[in-house]
Amino acid sequence: xxxxxxxxxxxxxxxxxxxxxxxxxxxxxxxxxxxxxxxxxxxxxxxxxxxxxxxxxxxxxxxxxxxxxxxxxxxxxxxxxxxxxxxxxxxxxxxxxxxxxxxxxxxxxxxxxxxxxxxxxxxxxxxxxxxxxxxxxxxxxxxxxxxxxxxxxxxxxxxxxxxxxxxxxxxxxxxxxxxxxxxxxxxxxxxxxxxxxxxxxxxxxxxxxxxxxxxxxxxxxxxxxxxxxxxxxxxxxxxxxxxxxxxxxxxxxxxxxxxxxxxxxxxxxxxxxxxxxxxxxxxxxxxxxxxxxxxxxxxxxxxxxxxxxxxxxxxxxxxxxxxxxxxxxxxxxxxxxxxxxxxxxxxxxxxxxxxxxxxxxxxxxxxxxxxxxxxxxxxxxxxxxxxxxxxxxxxxxxxxxxxxxxxxxxxxxxxxxxxxxxxxxxxxxxxxxxxxxxxxxxxxxxxxxxxxxxxxxxxxxxxxxxxxxxxxxxxxxxxxxxxxxxx
Amino acid sequence: xxxxxxxxxxxxxxxxxxxxxxxxxxxxxxxxxxxxxxxxxxxxxxxxxxxxxxxxxxxxxxxxxxxxxxxxxxxxxxxxxxxxxxxxxxxxxxxxxxxxxxxxxxxxxxxxxxxxxxxxxxxxxxxxxxxxxxxxxxxxxxxxxxxxxxxxxxxxxxxxxxxxxxxxxxxxxxxxxxxxxxxxxxxxxxxxxxxxxxxxxxxxxxxxxxxxxxxxxxxxxxxxxxxxxxxxxxxxxxxxxxxxxxxxxxxxxxxxxxxxxxxxxxxxxxxxxxxxxxxxxxxxxxxxxxxxxxxxxxxxxxxxxxxxxxxxxxxxxxxxxxxxxxxxxxxxxxxxxxxxxxxxxxxxxxxxxxxxxxxxxxxxxxxxxxxxxxxxxxxxxxxxxxxxxxxxxxxxxxxxxxxxxxxxxxxxxxxxxxxxxxxxxxxxxxxxxxxxxxxxxxxxxxxxxxxxxxxxxxxxxxxxxxxxxxxxxxxxxxxxxxxxxxx
Numbered sequence: 001x002x003x004x005x006x007x008x009x010x011x012x013x014x015x016x017x018x019x020x021x022x023x024x025x026x027x028x029x030x031x032x033x034x035x036x037x038x039x040x041x042x043x044x045x046x047x048x049x050x051x052x053x054x055x056x057x058x059x060x061x062x063x064x065x066x067x068x069x070x071x072x073x074x075x076x077x078x079x080x081x082x083x084x085x086x087x088x089x090x091x092x093x094x095x096x097x098x099x100x101x102x103x104x105x106x107x108x109x110x111x112x113x114x115x116x117x118x119x120x121x122x123x124x125x126x127x128x129x130x131x132x133x134x135x136x137x138x139x140x141x142x143x144x145x146x147x148x149x150x151x152x153x154x155x156x157x158x159x160x161x162x163x164x165x166x167x168x169x170x171x172x173x174x175x176x177x178x179x180x181x182x183x184x185x186x187x188x189x190x191x192x193x194x195x196x197x198x199x200x201x202x203x204x205x206x207x208x209x210x211x212x213x214x215x216x217x218x219x220x221x222x223x224x225x226x227x228x229x230x231x232x233x234x235x236x237x238x239x240x241x242x243x244x245x246x247x248x249x250x251x252x253x254x255x256x257x258x259x260x261x262x263x264x265x266x267x268x269x270x271x272x273x274x275x276x277x278x279x280x281x282x283x284x285x286x287x288x289x290x291x292x293x294x295x296x297x298x299x300x301x302x303x304x305x306x307x308x309x310x311x312x313x314x315x316x317x318x319x320x321x322x323x324x325x326x327x328x329x330x331x332x333x334x335x336x337x338x339x340x341x342x343x344x345x346x347x348x349x350x351x352x353x354x355x356x357x358x359x360x361x362x363x364x365x366x367x368x369x370x371x372x373x374x375x376x377x378x379x380x381x382x383x384x385x386x387x388x389x390x391x392x393x394x395x396x397x398x399x400x401x402x403x404x405x406x407x408x409x410x411x412x413x414x415x416x417x418x419x420x421x422x423x424x425x426x427x428x429x430x431x432x433x434x435x436x437x438x439x440x441x442x443x444x445x446x447x448x449x450x451x452x453x454x455x456x457x458x459x460x461x462x463x464x465x466x467x468x469x470x471x472x473x474x475x476x477x478x479x480x481x482x483x484x485x486x487x
Numbered sequence: 488x489x490x491x492x493x494x495x496x497x498x499x500x501x502x503x504x505x506x507x508x509x510x511x512x513x514x515x516x517x518x519x520x521x522x523x524x525x526x527x528x529x530x531x532x533x534x535x536x537x538x539x540x541x542x543x544x545x546x547x548x549x550x551x552x553x554x555x556x557x558x559x560x561x562x563x564x565x566x567x568x569x570x571x572x573x574x575x576x577x578x579x580x581x582x583x584x585x586x587x588x589x590x591x592x593x594x595x596x597x598x599x600x601x602x603x604x605x606x607x608x609x610x611x612x613x614x615x616x617x618x619x620x621x622x623x624x625x626x627x628x629x630x631x632x633x634x635x636x637x638x639x640x641x642x643x644x645x646x647x648x649x650x651x652x653x654x655x656x657x658x659x660x661x662x663x664x665x666x667x668x669x670x671x672x673x674x675x676x677x678x679x680x681x682x683x684x685x686x687x688x689x690x691x692x693x694x695x696x697x698x699x700x701x702x703x704x705x706x707x708x709x710x711x712x713x714x715x716x717x718x719x720x721x722x723x724x725x726x727x728x729x730x731x732x733x734x735x736x737x738x739x740x741x742x743x744x745x746x747x748x749x750x751x752x753x754x755x756x757x758x759x760x761x762x763x764x765x766x767x768x769x770x771x772x773x774x775x776x777x778x779x780x781x782x783x784x785x786x787x788x789x790x791x792x793x794x795x796x797x798x799x800x801x802x803x804x805x806x807x808x809x810x811x812x813x814x815x816x817x818x819x820x821x822x823x824x825x826x827x828x829x830x831x832x833x834x835x836x837x838x839x840x841x842x843x844x845x846x847x848x849x850x851x852x853x854x855x856x857x858x859x860x861x862x863x864x865x866x867x868x869x870x871x872x873x874x875x876x877x878x879x880x881x882x883x884x885x886x887x888x889x890x891x892x893x894x895x896x897x898x899x900x901x902x903x904x905x906x907x908x909x910x911x912x913x914x915x916x917x918x919x920x921x922x923x924x925x926x927x928x929x930x931x932x933x934x935x936x937x938x939x940x941x942x943x944x945x946x947x948x949x950x951x952x953x954x955x956x957x958x959x960x961x962x963x964x965x966x967x968x969x970x971x972x973x974x
Contacts, residue, residue: 064853065600067640069593070624075637078588078651085589097909099886099916099934101565102572106556106670107594107656108626113552129616132660137557139595150562153554159933161919164565169594173619183593191919198898198919205906212910315899316906366551399586411685412802419692419803422584423699429586432648432678432685446646447586 072182082395084185087379088167091187094210095165098202100189103164105146107171111136113145118247118333119266127173127182139171143188144334144358144374145365151192152367160193160370181380190374197305199373200338200357201312207342207353207375208318214382215391218318221352224325225309225340228356229302230292231329234283238276246333248272252280253331284327292324309338334358338373344385352385353377402449404431404440406456414455417465417480421453424484444470453483559669569882571672574866575654578674581697582652585689587676590651592633594658598623600632605734605820606753614660614669626658630675631821631845631861632852638679639854647680647857668867677861684792686860687825687844688799694829694840694862695805701869702878705807708839711815712796712827715843716789717779718816721770725763733820735759739767740818771814779811796825821845825860831872839872840864889936891918891927893943901942904952904967908940911971931957940970 069075076084095102111128128138140146143166151162167187174182189206191199204223211221231252232245240248251266267277286292289310293303306324313319330339337357344352355375363369386392401421405414418430429447431440444452452468459466459477467483468475556562563571582589598615615625627633630653638649654674661669676693678686691710698708718739719732727735738753754764773779776797780790793811800806817826824844831839842862850856873879888908892901905917916934918927931939939955946953951964 064639065636066597067636067854069636070595070597070622071620073593073595075593075640076591077637077641078590081589081591084591097912097914099914101884102568103565104563104568104571106560106562108557108560108658108670110553110557127618129618131614131616133558135557149552149554149556150564152551153562154564159930163916171595183595194919196920201902202917202919205902209906209909312899312902315902317903318906367554397588412799415688415692415799415802416804419696419805422696425584427584427586429650430689432681432689433683443646 074181074183078397079395082397083383083392084379086393086395087383088185088187090210090213091165091167091377094206094213095187095189097209098163098189098206100163100165100206103147103150103166104168105140105143105150105166107139107169108137109140109146109149111138113149114138114141116333118250120250120331120333122172122332125172125174127171139183140168141172142170142332142376143168143186144190144332144361144376147188147190147192147374148361148365148367148372151370152362152365161199162192163189164192165189185379187377187379188374190372192370192372194373195359195371197309197338198312199371200340201309201316203355203373203375204313204322204340205316205318207377208316208321210377211321214386216385216389218320220345220385220389221321221342222323222345223321223340223342224328225306225322225338226324226326226328227302227306227338228329228335229305229337230283230286230296230326231280233296233300233302234279235272235276238273238279240270240272240276244270244272246335248280249329249335250331250333252284253329284329286326287324289324292326305338330354330356332358334361334364336360340375342377348388349381349385352381396448397446398448399427399429400449401426401428401451401453402431402440402444402447403428403453403455404435406454408434410455410457410460413460417453417455417483421484557669561668561670565884566882569884570870570879571866573880573882574870575672575674577697577700578652578654578864581693581700582674582676584696585650585676585693587650587652587693590634590637590653591655592627592630592637592653594626594656595624596627596633596636598625600636601625601628603820605737607737607818607820609659609819612659612661614658626670627655628659629657629819629863630655630673631677631819631848631863634675634677634679634861635848635852635854635859638857639849639852643855648686649679650677651679652676672866674864674866675861677859679857679859681860682846682858684796684825685799686858687827688796688803690842690860690862691800691809691827692803692805694864695803695808697864698808701873703872703876705805707832707872707876708808708829709810709832710808710827710829711812712793712809712825713811713813713815714789714793714825715816715822716787716792716824717770717773717783717813718767720783720787720789721766722759722763725760725766727757727759727763731757731759733822735767736816736822737818737820739771740816771816773813774811776811779813792825817841817843819845821848821851823847827862829864835875836868836872839868883935884933885935886914886916887936888913888915888938888940889918889927889931889934890915890940890942891922893941895921897942897944897947900947904940904942904970908971 092102111126114123114126116123122141126138126141128136131137147164147166151158165188167185169183170186171183189203191202207223211217228245228249231248232242235244235248236242247270248267251263251270255263264277283295286295289303289307292306293300296303310319310322313322328339328341330341335356336359339356341354342352343349353375355373357371357373359371360369361372383392403414403418405411414430418428421428429443429449431443440452450470452470454466454468456466464477464479465483466475467478579589598613601610601613603610609628613625613628615623618624634651634653638645652675654672656670657673658670676690678689694710698704715732715736718735719729722731722735723729734757735754738750742750751764770782773782776790776794779793780787783790797806797809800809815826815828817828822843823846826843828841829839830836840862842860844858844860846858847856848859870879890901890905892898901917905915908915916930916936918930927939937957939957941953941955943953946964951966952970953962954965954970955962
């Protein structure tokens with residue numbers, strides 16, 4: 001337990017420093033890091049675990065199983081789970097404040113839902129396999145296609161707009177051994193049925209409220225905003241069809257990672273001229289609405305929409321988060337309008353969240369077209385940032401009462417006391433064996449109990465139990481019937 | 488939406504009646520049934536979905552994707568999700584009242600964790616496959632082995648007893664096309680480190696409290712209790728080693744499903760004599776503690792433990808749920824002591840939950856032996872029962888305020904109002920387009936809003952908004968600054 005709870009100890013910090021370069025790739029929740037470290041350094045922590053876990057008794061029946069989770073995945077032991085639950089609780093609370101409804105789809109989906117030909121990283125790294133019935137299935141890499149499928153399944157009876165959210169685990173498979181993780185969780189909020197940028201503004205306002213509830217502000221986070229329609233206008237100018245915007249964006253998104261000549265090669269394959277490419281590069285250098293209007297001309301749709309978005313953002317009081325940045329294209333093929341991406345101001349981390357408008361995904365799936373906008377917000381980078389800023393709260397295990405017996409003969413009486421308190425809504429840990437007082441006090445500390453309730457023979461004869469107020473270090477005998485009022 | 492919300496309409500009831508026989512096998516949540524029905528009857532509901540979902544506009548770009556989830560799995564659209572969340576919320580609340588800590592392990596595990604040679608159904612139906620790296624992995628069929636793995640991973644630093652719970656999706660794969668589902672959710676509570684039956688009693692008390700919070704009692708549910716030590720005593724008497732108790736139990740558990748001669752054949756393969764088999768059959772006919780004591784003799788461990796368990800249960804006030812039934816063996820190989828199983832009193836449904844003591848699982852995995860007890864409680868049968876008894880609560884979508892603009896020029900003002908209300912903790916739906924009042928009132932009803940807040944030009948000029956109290960059917964102009972106090 002201690003080893004897993006240790007991200008802030010020098011030991012954990014040291015391990016973290018060693019692995020940071022590797023981990024930066026996908027997920028940098030430093031709590032998770034200690035777990036990843038254990039996975040990726042079997043020669044070190046594996047030995048430790050083995051020493052501890054291996055039976056020294058005769059009842060050992062075989063070799064120790066691998067106690068680490070499947071490569072690239074995380075366990076959430078209680079300490080880690082509490083942190084995750086706190087984070088997910090905030091995802092959920094904010095979604096509900098915005099009137100969104102929660103949904104969930106299976107982690108296993110038909111492969112065809114995710115196969116797109118645009119060369120996206122997400123398609124290339126699909127965690128897919130053939131099931132025993134010969135079907136091609138995949139552990140979902142993202143939630144949006146499943147949302148689209150579920151919306152289509154509802155049919156015409158679904159009242160629009162649908163404002164839905166989900167928190168789900170997403171998977172990817174890579175052969176590389178660089179320690180990159182294969183799963184993370186994502187919070188998605190989506191609005192189906194609203195064509196205007198009021199939808200995008202609402203989504204951005206939800207993110208901003210979430211960040212504020214966590215203790216962050218526009219000092220910490222910048223949201224880069226652009227629109228696929230900027231690229232679309234450029235491509236139109238050079239006679240490239242609108243359909244090419246998605247694939248072009250996927251390629252442009254890789255500019256940071258692959259050589260420019262490779263990018264140009266891929267764009268040429270899509271039929272782009274040298275002039276179109278130069279136009280794109282120029283367009284991705286724009287940082288103000290004025291410049292954008294200048295480039296695209298008066299009355300251009302992309303420019304007007306972004307203007308409107310920034311204006312509504314003023315109303316929400318979130319304008320200081322936003323920054324027009326046309327180099328932000330996002331690597332998913334299905335976006336059609338506004339795209340955005342959250343980054344730490346310090347520029348140390350990968351994208352914290354990203355989203356945009358995808359008005360054609362439903363029709364790509366053969367359904368009726370519906371305007372859609374949404375975002376995905378991962379669980380890893382935000383935790384890394386919160387930890388860096390000291391904003392992760394203390395989340396100890398906590399009960400209210402600890403109940404024990406001094407005499408095993410009274411065990412069923414202790415059971416009665418504990419159950420009554422629980423029915424009254426109190427969280428009660430019950431000592432289930434004969435234990436020394438020293439152990440019990442340690443246990444009271446470990447579970448954060450406020451009261452220790454001792455069922456002892458003499459007191460019980462008089463219809464009483466002994467109650468120790470652990471904070472005040474006071475104790476008194478309390479009538480069993482009065483126990484619930486004595487809180 | 489309507490189709491999915493319809494389990495209580497005659498249509499849904501009719502569909503349910505049609506499919507009940509098929510579905511009884513594994514899961515009978517009748518809400519889920521409508522979804523399963525859609526999956527297993529493409530010729531009927533598939534057509535309906537297609538008619539609705541297929542684009543009649545020119546922007547349709549391909550054939551409609553399969554809108555149903557992967558065969559054997561469920562979607563949880565918001566109406567279904569709310570029901571699930573209510574149920575899981577009760578799982579969680581009860582676990583916390585008992586001082587248990589939550590954990591989670593990945594849905595994907597190494598196959599070796601689940602492969603046991605005892606002929607269990609759970610091993611035979613493993614949803615396993617080879618990942619792209621050639622590793623044998625499986626979508627977990629149950630949570631207990633993962634708990635054991637995680638406990639071992641904690642090492643000796645873990646303070647015991649560990650009282651942990653988890654709610655997770657479990658998978659199985661079958662080739663049969665009888666409409667049996669391939670996933671369900673399970674609530675598990677486990678106590679690691681307590682050798683005595685006080686642990687089992689505590690677990691049973693948690694289940695009882697859960698059932699009571701849902702409006703059920705011992706009138707509705709019986710918990711059949713037995714012990715693997717009964718079989719162990721019989722086998723000992725005939726010189727069969729203790730190790731055989733697990734495999735024997737797995738076979739005895741199948742008695743209801745497969746012919747007796749096949750059972751006897753399998754038992755003979757394990758080295759059992761005819762006399763031992765007769766002894767087992769006699770032992771499974773016992774229904775009282777007195778008979779048990781008579782069969783096993785004074786001072787027998789199984790008999791004494793069960794006596795103690797029933798006595799502690801009296802203290803908890805849960806004795807009326809319990810019934811000694813030595814024919815209850817549970818089909819998992821790893822149980823070593825007390826086993827139990829929850830059934831509806833009417834005997835209409837499959838097991839609702841089951842559990843017991845598994846003191847040797849950790850040592851089987853090569854770790855230090857630790858006494859363990861736990862249970863698994865599925866999400867399906869209990870919902871079926873609740874529905875039958877009319878105990879499923881109404882769970883409508885609910886916001887507090889619905890905010891709209893009468894003039895698009897005021898959109899950013901509405902954004903401001905909505906965000907202020909949300910920061911104050913109110914759940915606010917915001918109308919994101921120009922809509923007629925008729926639509927807005929319908930939307931207010933759909934989202935259960937208490938107030939409709941209208942941002943209109945004249946009122947705004949005076950620093951006011953119009954507030955309609957939708958229940959009282961009253962309206963007044965309220966100063967923006969006073970809006971939060973005017974609730």
